[in-house]
Structure formats: structure tokens, C-alpha cells
Amino acid sequence: MRNSSCILILCLLLTVPALAQKFPPIYLFSYFKGNGEDGLHLAYSRDGYRYQSLKNDKSFLKPAVGQDKLMRDPCIIRGHDGRFHMVWTVSWKEKSIGYASSDDLIHWSEQQNIPVMAHEEGARNCWAPEITYDASSRQYMIYWSTTITGKFPETQDAAENAYNHRLYYTTTSDFKTYSPTKLLYDPGFNVIDANILPVGDRYVMFMKDETRTPPKKNIRLAFSNSLTGPYDKAGPPITGQYWAEGPTALRLVTPWIVYFDKYQDHTYGAVMSDDLKTWTDVSDKISFPKGARHGTVVNIIQRELDELLKEN
Structure with missing residues (x-):
């Protein structure tokens, strides 16, 4: 019942502006x-701009x-069951991703290593997995980027270890059984770090154009009427003349804000939009814990934050 109550509260906060102003969500x-x-680091914010580390x-x-026993690119969502579900990158060169779940973000289930690309002999990696829930099908879609040797030769580049990624996905309703892996998106360029959110009756995908020659290294958008695609042609970059990766989008009470890792500058950046078309750089207005890398945002409530603040 506790988890169901949390979902109801968050749904009301996100859909009723008056309630969101009176009881603002915590990010x-x-x-x-x-x-x-x-492993996993956590920070919180009450305004979506300034994040303070926990523990x-x-x-x-x-x-x-x-x-390699790594926990890179952690993505956490709150499932329709009220539990927090997390996936992450476990290794630089492995055909699997990590998964665990939690009721409170403190005590976690036994970690699983899910071999999502084991069937592909030429698969070189599984990077930056994320999860999006599809309410219409009651399925979770887990998606990530992989390079498969010999695939998509038209965008092959010798630079950066000849990685040439596309996005792949699997679906599950219970994180126990998974559908066969399929290609999610081939935008015609080397692509990593997808983050997908519902917008009205469509879905928007934020992604990194990983093209090295000539260097792109920027964040772009694509849209679809279905979570599993097809997604349309990627739009123009929404980030500037710097290298950006790991986008994670958040809808505040009115605008959208997209955070990203400005990894060459060892800091975080952000852009904001009211319509997902015109973007303004707000990097000077945000702050994240020093050394924070590629993460995602989930809404929590005060009771959950209170328990996290007790950890030290």
C-alpha cells in the first residue's frame, strides 16, 4: 500500500499544477x-537546478x-508496482547489463547480470542502459547502445576504437523474463545514451550523436508515436560547441530541462525549453556534486528523502 500511495501522490503532483506548487516534488x-x-551515488534537489549529494x-x-564490476550510467525509474528499478553499465566490453530493484533506494535486491546481447557474436559492448515504462502495454522497455562488428559500415570510423553504435531494446513485465533483443533506432550515425520520455500521446528520445569524424558529440531529439518506434529523423543539436553526453530530461512544472555531462570540461550542463523546439542554455544556473557523471532523475516524496538523509 505504501508504494501505491507514493505513485498516486507523484501522479497528482505531476498533473495538477496547483498541487505541484503547494507540494513541490523532490528530484x-x-x-x-x-x-x-x-557504485551508486545519489543527490537531491527541490528546484531542479541545485543538487546536493546524499550520504x-x-x-x-x-x-x-x-x-569489470562497474556501476556506470545508473538509470532509476519508479515502476508501476511502486518499486524503484535500476539498470547500469557493468563493463566496458561485456554483452550484458546490470539490474536491481528497491523499495526505498537504500536496500537493494540481489544484482542480476542480464545477457541482452549474448546472441550476437560480434557484439562488443552494452553501454548506458535505460528503462521507460509503457502504460498501454504494461511493459518496461530497457534500451542501450551496442557496437556489432561489421554492422552499419557506412558510418564506420577508425577513431575511438572503431566503435559504431546503434540502439537496441528488450521488453519485460516482471524483470524475470525478457523479449528477444531488437534494433530500436538507426539514425544514420553512431548513436549512444538514449533517454526516452512520454510527451502527450507520443514519445521523445534524447540521444548523443557520437560521430567522431568530423566530431559532433552533441545531443539531439527524435519522436515516435510508439515507445518501441519507429522514431523519426533526428533533429538538429540542442547543445552547443562542446562535447556533451548522457542526457537526462526532466519536466518541471512548466518547462523541460535536459541535463548532460560536459565530460571534457568535467562538469554538468543543461538546456531548457517550453516546446521541445527552442532551447536556452542554463548551465550557469545549475549545480551538481563535484565529479558527478552520467546519471538520471526520478521523482521522490519527502518521506523517502527523510530516510535517505538518515544514511551516512
Whole structure:
């Protein structure tokens, strides 16, 4: 019942502006530091601009699966069951992703290593998995980027270890059984770091154009009428003349804000829009914990934050 109540409260806050103003949601940012060796870090914000680390910026969960035992690119969502579900990158060169769930973001289930690309002999990696829930089908879609040797030769580049990614996905209703992996999106360029959210009766995908020659390294958008696609042609970049990756989008009471890792500058940036068309850079208005890398945002309520604040 506790989890169902949390979902109801959050739904009301996100859909009724008056309630959102009286009881503003709390934004929880999940991220990693360094190379992801020490695991899951969390920070919170009440305004969507300034994030403060929790547990003195110590890890909430140590990685336990994968060849390299990393916990990079953690993505957390609140499921329709009220539980928090998380996926992450477990290794630089493995054909699997990590998964765990939690009721309170403190105590986590046993970690799983899901072999989503084991069937592809030429698969080189599984990077930056994320989860989006499809209420119409009652299915979760897990999606990530993978390079498969020999695939998509038209965008092959020798630079950066010849990685040439496309986006792939699987669906599940219970995180126990998974549909066969399929291609989600081939935008005609090397693409990583997708983040998909519902917008009205459509879905918007934020992604990184990973093209190296000539360098793009920017964030772009595509839309679809269905979560599993097809997605339309990627739009123009919404970020500037710097290298950006790991976009995660959040809809505040009115505008959209997209955070991203300005990884060459070792800091975080952000852009904002009212219509997903015209974007304004608001990087000077945000703050994240020092050293934060590629994460995602989920809404929580005060009771959940109170428990997180007790951790030290």
C-alpha cells in the first residue's frame, strides 16, 4: 500500500499544477563517479537546478556483477508496482547489463547480470542502459547502445576504437523474463545514451550523436508515436560547441530541462525549453556534486528523502 500511495501522490503532483506548487516534488539524481568502481551515488534537489549529494557522497550500492564490476550510467525509474528499478553499465566490453530493484533506494535486491546481447557474436559492448515504462502495454522497455562488428559500415570510423553504435531494446513485465533483443533506432550515425520520455500521446528520445569524424558529440531529439518506434529523423543539436553526453530530461512544472555531462570540461550542463523546439542554455544556473557523471532523475516524496538523509 505504501508504494501505491507514493505513485498516486507523484501522479497528482505531476498533473495538477496547483498541487505541484503547494507540494513541490523532490528530484533525485542517480550518478557514478570515477570509473564507476564504487557504485551508486545519489543527490537531491527541490528546484531542479541545485543538487546536493546524499550520504556525504558515498556509495549507496557497490557493484557485484559483470567482468569489470562497474556501476556506470545508473538509470532509476519508479515502476508501476511502486518499486524503484535500476539498470547500469557493468563493463566496458561485456554483452550484458546490470539490474536491481528497491523499495526505498537504500536496500537493494540481489544484482542480476542480464545477457541482452549474448546472441550476437560480434557484439562488443552494452553501454548506458535505460528503462521507460509503457502504460498501454504494461511493459518496461530497457534500451542501450551496442557496437556489432561489421554492422552499419557506412558510418564506420577508425577513431575511438572503431566503435559504431546503434540502439537496441528488450521488453519485460516482471524483470524475470525478457523479449528477444531488437534494433530500436538507426539514425544514420553512431548513436549512444538514449533517454526516452512520454510527451502527450507520443514519445521523445534524447540521444548523443557520437560521430567522431568530423566530431559532433552533441545531443539531439527524435519522436515516435510508439515507445518501441519507429522514431523519426533526428533533429538538429540542442547543445552547443562542446562535447556533451548522457542526457537526462526532466519536466518541471512548466518547462523541460535536459541535463548532460560536459565530460571534457568535467562538469554538468543543461538546456531548457517550453516546446521541445527552442532551447536556452542554463548551465550557469545549475549545480551538481563535484565529479558527478552520467546519471538520471526520478521523482521522490519527502518521506523517502527523510530516510535517505538518515544514511551516512
